Amino acid sequence: MEITTKNLAYTYQANTPFEHRAIYDINVSIASNSYTAIIGHTGSGKSTLLQHLNGLLQPTAGEIQIGDTIISSEKKQKKLREIRRRVGIVFQFPEHQLFEETVEKDICFGPMNFGVPMEEAKKKAKEVILQVGLSEDILEKSPFDLSGGQMRRVAIAGVLAMNPNVLVLDEPTAGLDPRGRTEIMTMFDKLRKEQGISIVLVTHSMEDASLYADHIIVMHKGTVYKQGTPHDIFSNPKELIDLGLDVPETVRFQLKLEEKIGKRIADPSLSLQDLVKNIQHFFERGNGL
Amino acid sequence: MNKSIVQFQNVSYRYDENSPLALKNVQFSVYEGEWLAIVGHNGSGKSTIAKLMNGLLFPEVGSVYINDINLSDDTVWDIRDMVGMVFQNPDNQFVGTTVQDDVAFGLENHGIPREEMVVRVQDALEKVNMGEFLDQEPHHLSGGQKQRVAIASVLALRPRIIILDEATSMLDPRGRNEVLETIRQLKQEDNITIISITHDLEEAARADRIMIMNQGEVFHTGNPTDIFALDEKLVELGLDIPFTHKLAKQLIKHGFGIDDSMLQEDKLVDYLWKLQQKI
Numbered sequence: 209m210e211i212t213t214k215n216l217a218y219t220y221q222a223n224t225p226f227e228h229r230a231i232y233d234i235n236v237s238i239a240s241n242s243y244t245a246i247i248g249h250t251g252s253g254k255s256t257l258l259q260h261l262n263g264l265l266q267p268t269a270g271e272i273q274i275g276d277t278i279i280s281s282e283k284k285q286k287k288l289r290e291i292r293r294r295v296g297i298v299f300q301f302p303e304h305q306l307f308e309e310t311v312e313k314d315i316c317f318g319p320m321n322f323g324v325p326m327e328e329a330k331k332k333a334k335e336v337i338l339q340v341g342l343s344e345d346i347l348e349k350s351p352f353d354l355s356g357g358q359m360r361r362v363a364i365a366g367v368l369a370m371n372p373n374v375l376v377l378d379e380p381t382a383g384l385d386p387r388g389r390t391e392i393m394t395m396f397d398k399l400r401k402e403q404g405i406s407i408v409l410v411t412h413s414m415e416d417a418s419l420y421a422d423h424i425i426v427m428h429k430g431t432v433y434k435q436g437t438p439h440d441i442f443s444n445p446k447e448l449i450d451l452g453l454d455v456p457e458t459v460r461f462q463l464k465l466e467e468k469i470g471k472r473i474a475d476p477s478l479s480l481q482d483l484v485k486n487i488q489h490f491f492e493r494g495n496g497l
Numbered sequence: 498m499n500k501s502i503v504q505f506q507n508v509s510y511r512y513d514e515n516s517p518l519a520l521k522n523v524q525f526s527v528y529e530g531e532w533l534a535i536v537g538h539n540g541s542g543k544s545t546i547a548k549l550m551n552g553l554l555f556p557e558v559g560s561v562y563i564n565d566i567n568l569s570d571d572t573v574w575d576i577r578d579m580v581g582m583v584f585q586n587p588d589n590q591f592v593g594t595t596v597q598d599d600v601a602f603g604l605e606n607h608g609i610p611r612e613e614m615v616v617r618v619q620d621a622l623e624k625v626n627m628g629e630f631l632d633q634e635p636h637h638l639s640g641g642q643k644q645r646v647a648i649a650s651v652l653a654l655r656p657r658i659i660i661l662d663e664a665t666s667m668l669d670p671r672g673r674n675e676v677l678e679t680i681r682q683l684k685q686e687d688n689i690t691i692i693s694i695t696h697d698l699e700e701a702a703r704a705d706r707i708m709i710m711n712q713g714e715v716f717h718t719g720n721p722t723d724i725f726a727l728d729e730k731l732v733e734l735g736l737d738i739p740f741t742h743k744l745a746k747q748l749i750k751h752g753f754g755i756d757d758s759m760l761q762e763d764k765l766v767d768y769l770w771k772l773q774q775k776i
Contacts, residue, residue, distance in 0.1 A: 249639075249671065250639050250640050250668075250672065251639060300667075355539060356539050356540070357539050379667075383663065383666050384539065385538040385539045385735050386698075386735065386737035387538060387732075387735040388538075388539060412669045412670060454670040458740075461740070461741075461744065461762065461765075461766075464762070464766050465766050468766050468767075468770045469769075469770055469773050480743055480744060481747075487769065488748075491772070
């Protein structure tokens with residue numbers, strides 16, 4: 209399922225003294241089975257954009273097309289239920305939203321709300337709990353007896369249980385330890401590759417954006433500053449640094465080294481392997497070793 | 498060596514009778530004026546330690562001393578006067594409608610006279626570089642600014658120790674830097690003891706010492722260089738290896754003559770630059 213925006217804008221409390229233009233002139237497109245990362249400062253409009261992706265907000269100008277449904281500023285869409293099922297949003301700290309007595313009930317809550325019979329929902333719960341890397345016996349436990357990392361997976365399982373086509377993740381690794389972070393990022397990558405689910409990742413981690421995404425959208429002061437492949441985005445690292453954004457540590461190190469040496473080493477390295485290879489080639493060419 | 502300001506003596510703690518020990522026989526000291534980073538996987542006991550330092554929890558076995566005072570029901574209020582805490586989520590820590598009201602809140606609770614309160618609020622906000630935001634409403638601030646106000650609120654109470662419990666984990670890189678730089682200044686200029694609990698090794702690298710927790714026990718304590726030399730062991734403990742170390746290791750594999758003295762970014766860049774000049 210594809211999502212496309214046309215001159216999308218959203219102003220909070222329009223026509224009041226508190227009017228605040230959060231986003232404007234947004235033209236982005238999220239292809240089927242793609243992995244998109246949205247990066248930008250706190251306050252750059254990422255969260256406002258995110259809430260349009262499943263119709264939680266209606267644009268105040270322009271439009272957004274989600275699959276066959278168009279939501280525009282002019283007309284209020286009525287059939288948003290199906291959109292909300294197909295585009296699952298996992299908000300920050302989703303474990304705060306767990307509430308049922310057992311993990312199974314919590315996961316079944318969403319599908320049953322959408323009219324899925326209980327037996328079927330339970331079957332689905334068994335399926336998704338494995339997809340998030342937990343074992344079936346956890347289904348009987350209270351979500352509040354789990355560790356933070358497990359709770360987060362359960363919350364994600366609850367969204368997966370609705371069979372979404374698009375999974376939108378707002379800072380999904382915040383607060384996790386490095387191992388938990390890697391595990392959960394690998395899991396999303398797998399969901400995309402094995403289930404064909406599109407991933408939209410809102411993140412501060414430039415490493416994750418460059419490692420996993422095939423399309424990066426840079427938000428700045430309420431609009432799209434730049435978009436493209438990780439290679440396009442990080443080809444001019446200084447530009448991003450001037451915006452006050454980070455760049456992957458490999459890119460940052462290479463830039464620092466190039467500034468010191470006063471020569472360009474290679475295109476920005478997006479992984480450690482690339483950086484090592486580029487440094488090595490640079491010295492081999494100059495036969496420094 | 499400075500005087501020890503925090504002492505844990507054989508401390509064990511469990512959250513309820515049937516659950517396993519969250520802390521097992523934990524023993525360590527924090528010295529006055531130092532910055533100690535406590536790292537470890539989720540559930541390793543880091544936050545339990547923080548809660549035991551200001552009497553949000555009491556040890557089941559063993560004793561906690563803050564500035565030579567044994568933590569107990571009778572001393573908990575004296576101890577809380579010395580230990581300030583800053584938590585993870587900037588939005589959950591605001592109580593005032595303006596920045597200065599927020600900082601004044603704690604002072605009011607302590608019955609500080611108004612004239613002194615005004616001075617302390619201004620002073621604390623200037624220390625965290627938020628002096629120009631006195632009348633701003635909290636929701637107009639960035640995450641980093643909010644956390645700096647949270648630090649100012651703690652600072653206005655003139656604590657000896659500030660504990661940061663994952664206080665930078667919800668911030669963007671710019672906000673994180675602002676907060677860490679503020680912390681560094683406080684330590685340097687006011688000799689405040691800093692204890693930061695974090696997963697972020699770049700943050701831990703700025704501390705004087707690092708203590709690694711693993712499954713409720715102290716695994717190892719040392720300066721950042723010692724700790725990062727643990728290398729793969731850190732990954733086994735659910736942590737990460739700092740980027741410069743990973744890079745240096747790979748370069749050594751490819752024949753670069755890098756030694757332990759070059760394991761900081763600037764030094765590694767210097768080494769490669771000098772190597773290039775020889776060409």
